[in-house]
Amino acid sequence: AQSVTQPDIHITVSEGASLELRCNYSYGATPYLFWYVQSPGQGLQLLLKYFSGDTLVQGIKGFEAEFKRSQSSFNLRKPSVHWSDAAEYFCAVGSFSGGYNKLIFGAGTRLAVHP
Amino acid sequence: DAGVTQSPTHLIKTRGQHVTLRCSPISGHKSVSWYQQVLGQGPQFIFQYYEKEERGRGNFPDRFSARQFPNYSSELNVNALLLGDSALYLCASSLAQYEQYFGPGTRLTVT
Numbered sequence: 001a002q003s004v005t006q007p008d009i010h011i012t013v014s015e016g017a018s019l020e021l022r023c024n025y026s027y028g029a030t031p032y033l034f035w036y037v038q039s040p041g042q043g044l045q046l047l048l049k050y051f052s053g054d055t056l057v058q059g060i061k062g063f064e065a066e067f068k069r070s071q072s073s074f075n076l077r078k079p080s081v082h083w084s085d086a087a088e089y090f091c092a093v094g095s096f097s098g099g100y101n102k103l104i105f106g107a108g109t110r111l112a113v114h115p
Numbered sequence: 116d117a118g119v120t121q122s123p124t125h126l127i128k129t130r131g132q133h134v135t136l137r138c139s140p141i142s143g144h145k146s147v148s149w150y151q152q153v154l155g156q157g158p159q160f161i162f163q164y165y166e167k168e169e170r171g172r173g174n175f176p177d178r179f180s181a182r183q184f185p186n187y188s189s190e191l192n193v194n195a196l197l198l199g200d201s202a203l204y205l206c207a208s209s210l211a212q213y214e215q216y217f218g219p220g221t222r223l224t225v226t
Binding site: 004034036043044045090092099106 | 119121148155156157159160163170171173205207214215216217218219220222
């Protein structure tokens, strides 16, 4: 079955430190992968996406992610975290079956940033 | 450009009641999807509509229904509300396959 696992429920980093959020997926075909960010009480904002090609993708707000097929991973990274990055981050895989597409989300990783 | 809009922002209902949530997609987007996000979890797919037709449905009971109008806006209806229906309901619109843009959501509380 298609699924997304985010192993870390909660991560705390200091402002200015580097960040890596882990994501592992289970999908039979070539996956379409996404990272979304959700601030408290808000909807989801698309940070970046991977469809094909270069396995290192750049997104908004200085984030990047690397697709590693051999590890079924799509980890999100940022070299220097800002206090405003505190939010919940969701990894998702696009699933196409039965003539429609949907996103399958992980449970999310909540990021706290210490000053 | 206006993003996806949803109304109302918050809603409080009593068990057994009915609720209607509304969504307007980004201009030019013909596909609308609905997701339910229970506190502490990732969003779960409920429906997808394209060109006013239901294209897909997630694992939700028949109490959940939706429709899409000629202007591509959409309504999500939930009948006979249960406490477990309390959640953030997210609407997403898309132009290209898979790339979905989300609205701010409607927070439904069932008491």
